[in-house]
Amino acid sequence: xxxxxxxxxxxxxxxxxxxxxxxxxxxxxxxxxxxxxxxxxxxxxxxxxxxxxxxxxxxxxxxxxxxxxxxxxxxxxxxxxxxxxxxxxxxxxxxxxxxxxxxxxxxxxxxxxxxxxxxxxxxxxxxxxxxxxxxxxxxxxxxxxxxxxxxxxxxxxxxx
Numbered sequence: 001x002x003x004x005x006x007x008x009x010x011x012x013x014x015x016x017x018x019x020x021x022x023x024x025x026x027x028x029x030x031x032x033x034x035x036x037x038x039x040x041x042x043x044x045x046x047x048x049x050x051x052x053x054x055x056x057x058x059x060x061x062x063x064x065x066x067x068x069x070x071x072x073x074x075x076x077x078x079x080x081x082x083x084x085x086x087x088x089x090x091x092x093x094x095x096x097x098x099x100x101x102x103x104x105x106x107x108x109x110x111x112x113x114x115x116x117x118x119x120x121x122x123x124x125x126x127x128x129x130x131x132x133x134x135x136x137x138x139x140x141x142x143x144x145x146x147x148x149x150x151x152x153x154x155x156x157x158x159x160x
Contacts, residue, residue, distance in 0.1 A: 001157070007102055007104060007110050008116075010043075013041070017059075017123070021143050027144070031049065031059065031060050031061055032061040033059070033062060033150075034057060034058045034059070034062055034065060034139055034141075034148070034150060035054055035056070035057055035150060036054065036055070036056055036137055036151050036152075036153050037052045037055040037056060037057045037058075037116070038050070038054075038155075039053065039055070039057045039153040039154060039155045040052075040053050040155065041053075041133070041155050041156060041157060044156070046129060047126075048065075048125060048126050048127075049122065049123060049124070049125060049126075050077075050121075050124050051119070051120055051122050051123075051124065052078075052121045052124045052133070052155050053118060053119065053120050054070070054118075054119045054121075054135065054137065054153045054155075055116060055117065055118050056116075056119065056137070056139075056150065057069070057115075057116050057117075058111055058112070058113050058114065058115045058116075058117065059113060060113050060114045060157040060160055061146060062113045062114060062141075063141040063143055064110035064111055064112050064113065064115065064141065064142040065107065065111040065117075065139050065140070065141060065142075066106070066107055066110045066111075066140050066141070066142050067104065067105065067106050067139065067140035068105040068119070068137065068138070068139050068140075069103070069104050069105075069137070069138045069139075070099060070102070070103040070116075070119075070121075070135045070137050071102055071135060071136040071137075071148070072098075072100070072101050072102060072103060072135070073130075073133045073134055073135060074128070075127055075128030075130055075133075076124055076125065076126060076127070076133060077096070077100070077124070077125045077127065078096065078098050078103055078121050078123070078124050078125075078159070079122070079123035079124075079125070080096055080097070080098045081121075081122040081123045081151055082094070082096045082098075082103065082105065082119065082120065083119075083120055083122060084096075084105060084117060084118070084119050084120075084124065085117075085118045085120075085121040086115050086116060086117065086118070087115065087118075088115035091108050092107065092109075092111065092117075093109060094106065094107055094108075094157060095106070095107075095108065101149065103121070105119070110142050116123075122137075124148070126157070129157060130157045131156065131157055132154055132155070132157060133154075133155040133156075133157055134154055134155075135152065135153040135155070136149075136151075136152055137148060137149075137150040137151060137152070137153055
């Protein structure tokens with residue numbers, strides 16, 4: 001009886017040890033909702049003026065995006081020098097407005113499904129250095145009333 005109990009516990013321990021959880025970023029790609037694909041800072045050195053780039057994927061079966069909002073992290077300020085391109089590098093028509101803590105990007109022609117967006121915030125001023133900057137990103141989808149929370153774009157700041 002004791003030997004059987006030990007065997008059951010050992011088998012349970014081994015199966016739970018090697019049962020790796022799936023990453024959320026891998027699973028979200030199979031949904032019909034837009035998602036943050038990647039984000040980066042250039043240059044990756046300690047300078048006061050940088051470019052932050054966020055890539056957003058709009059899957060094939062997603063509704064079109066009419067607006068994006070990015071919450072600017074504390075310690076950063078963004079200038080209204082924002083370029084939005086698709087996966088081919090073609091610049092998209094977008095009306096941008098920048099306040100102290102929010103960037104709003106309105107698309108006169110909604111961004112259709114199957115598009116990869118690249119948002120370049122070309123003149124981000126760093127007033128407080130941090131190893132990580134977190135932009136909260138929301139999207140307004142055509143035909144849906146509440147904003148959709150796309151999550152957080154994590155940009156690694158200065159690292160030696």
